[in-house]
Amino acid sequence: MIDPVFLDTPLYRCEALEPGLGCAVSIKLETANPVRSFKGRGTELVASLLAGNGSRAAVCASAGNLGQALAWSGRGRGLDVTVVASRHATVAKLDRIRALGARLELVDGDHELARERAADIARHDGIRLVEDSLDIETCEGAATIGLELVDAAPSFDAVLIALGGGAMATGVGHVVKALAPDVEVICVQPLGAPAMTHSWRRRRVVTTDSADTIADGVAGRCPIPAVLDDLLLVADDAVLVKEESIIAGMRMLLDHAGLVVEPSAALGVAAILEDRDRFAGRHVVSIVCGSNVDVDAYHRWVGAAAI
Template identity: 40%
Template sequence: MGERVVPSVEEIRHAAEHLDPVFAGSPLLSGTALDAGGARAVLKVETLNPIRSFKGRGAVTWMREVGSTAGGVVCASAGNFGQGLAYAARAAGTSCRVFVGASANPAKVESIRALGAEVEVGGPDYDSAIASARQFASASGLSFVQDGRDPWIAAGAATMALEVTEAGTLPDVALVPVGNSALILGVAQWLRHRNPEVQVVGVCAENAAAPALSWRAGRVVTTASATTVADGIAVREPFPESVAAMLDHVDDMVVVSEEQLRSATRWLAADVGLLVEPAGAAGVAALRADPDRYGGRTVLIPLCGGHLPPDALGWSEEWSR
């Protein structure tokens, strides 16, 4: 039997009750220009915390419930989970080593180091960094944690959905970016608890579509590469437990193009006043790409992270002169 990756409702409640306050209570925005397409969009803003990402919710929850007695922790990350684990390890007084791919966002890597973790390049991309991190942890006798491969990580991520329903919003649809699946599995578990009729839709980048392809095929499907501006969801090899759980908890999967991701990122900056990285804007990209599908319904969209790619703010060079 594979590892359990979907949290229980009780675990989600427990995670919310003990969540580090710096990650709790993120803003919930409605009435934005997204509603012009006919849907009632509700945006959960996860960019206004010390690591500018929802990943802190799962990382601090895992550290408290599983990793607090470890002599040191090791993970692989595209950037945001590494920041979350570094933050959690620093608070717990334990060491943290993060393996990244050579193509990782330099700003995310620098943030991981600033939070006190050691960083190593573990291969050309995130998926190869997982193997390097696992090997290092085994050889060093340290605790290896894989983002999404523990129910406490998903329970932490699910606390954002609990906050949404506690605020009085019961979505008809959730458009959730999908990388390692912890977010969508946690959100789906909680939202279905509150509204069994909710439709949970995963959103992948077209250039990193392995999770969507796997869901459609009903088995793990890998891709040769996952080269996308949405580095936070750049997965080319989903793990089996993730795929099996998504088959049970996800109603549909859609993919968005690189231009749609870039357009959504620009739109959020210009029309909502938020700097959101392309992976975090994937749900907005999906809604803007097919507004008629969601017309008349309340649509929850998590804005998952706020670390933009290095050249995304090219316009600021003119302003600095």
């Protein structure tokens, strides 16, 4: 049901990163597809099921990547897609949502307000609300990354997964724990958007009043209880990283892997940078989950001279 364009993304050992990180590092490159993030795996499943049931419309809230993916998947199946996003979302992501033919509605608030507005639209119009991480299809789509990791990687000791709403962490985590139970599943979140990590550590939902991070793709404040329940089953650890480490990770991925990534995609490298001793001598897989980044902001963070 998932278009092959989203499947079997590159997985390779990136030796150029290893001297700076002190461990063996493999990259799972989820940006090598038309929407430049892993979200297309889940939206392909959602859109296929909707079209198969005769549904013609769907709405979602998105920081940008889910909206692009749902727009892409919906366009191919004749679905009418509405995306609700914050007016402060990355401009490049918003422009791409429009270009893919979705109707875009902007709210004067953060992602949580966008979620509320999307739910209102779904109720009013009687259409499908696609809720990332809560809808099992989004988690199942992401889980195919785990299948590919287990099938392709000869052996690895840990997988580092960006943690936002939780679809990728729970999806990949369930597969890895079922098929490679000795592999450590480590979720990584910015220190400025720690709600899900605090929730995992305390084993109950913890919300925050605000989120302050450049990693907009994982900047949620209100974890979904059912997703937390899933995460507690599969995550071995959840760690928080500083903004400067995220930027350093982005710079390393550019300088040593030739990859321009959005901040969320550098969380795994940031986690290694902040705790080299933990990963020393181990083989770590980092999922590079998205590359939809505002060029001007990227220049400010990483440095124009580096590009």
